[in-house]
Amino acid sequence: MIPTPDLSHLRKADYERIYEPAEDTFILLDALEQDAESLRASAPRVCLEIGSGSGCVSTFLGALLGSSGALYLCTDINPHAARCTRLTGSQNKISLDPLIxxxxxxxxxxxxxxVDVLIFNPPYVPTEEDEAAGAQVDAGITGAWAGGARGMLVTDALLEQVETLLSPHGRFYLVAVRQNDIPAIEARMRDRHGLDSAVVLQRRAGGEHLFILRIARRPPV
Amino acid sequence: MVRLITHNLLACHAKGCTTNNFPLQIKDAQLALREAEFNPDFLRGFIPRIEWAALVSAARQLGDESLPNEVPEMIDDDFLRGLHHVLLEIHIDEGAMVCPNCGHVYPISSGIPNMLLAEHEIG
Structure with missing residues (x-):
């Protein structure tokens, strides 16, 4: 079992500026751990997490695959998140490469x-469209959760890029909630991009019904 | 950390900047050397993804002349150790990366590159 990354270096003041790991983070960690064997067997070299926030997820992935075994790129629009990502990596002896x-x-x-492993825990909470768009410009903590109509404003933009990013054996892990319309995401990835989707884990937590989707190329026939 | 492995993967993405936008030129670099764990399997797996000429020129800009002009046919331990150092142990802590095409400046501060564009610069 891979322990949850040590986040004791992050303070309350950090969590006023970045998203504090919560149930949606932990279900993503559980999904990665559930796939540990096949992830290791695929020998990923390039991992990319979008919106890495605290850095908890990439640190966990690094512990699972080995710090020196892959490159762990982490992007976030929030400069404080990029700093926290790097700190969380070093706190746990995992080398992460964050960029703003x-x-x-x-x-x-x-x-x-x-990209062999692509990960996104997006701002998935349905909000007013303007609130979500403004939050992305502000690049602060609201941008970590405010997702616009159906909670898909930011996810929609990434979904268009997934097929061109994934390596032949690459896989994409996406966090979603019921309001994001999981069947519509699956249909879109299949029909527009020729990618297979599977719900690998789902869970009710608080008021949310959380899903982890794993999206990959179809195996050659 | 802007290591040369990351630099080798970054391109200018400003609006309309689609040719000659890679590699970014390194300017005013303050360097630090930090040891990293040597993993030959990782390096062998990563070599096909490297833009070799860009890596060699970036390393030379930073004063490291150790890499050959081409990837050797025989990849031995000595070569991998040299590559390991250049890719993973040289850190640009402060400085900037400049697009050779449009001149856009991407600053590096405390080892973190800022690749964001202003709204009017996004393609």
């Missing part, structure tokens, strides 16, 4: 079909 950026923007040119 939106989605995969500065990496897309070079990481075409090159």
């Amino acid at each position: 950026g939106s989605l995969a923007a500065p990496l897309r040119h070079r990481l075409t079909r090159a």
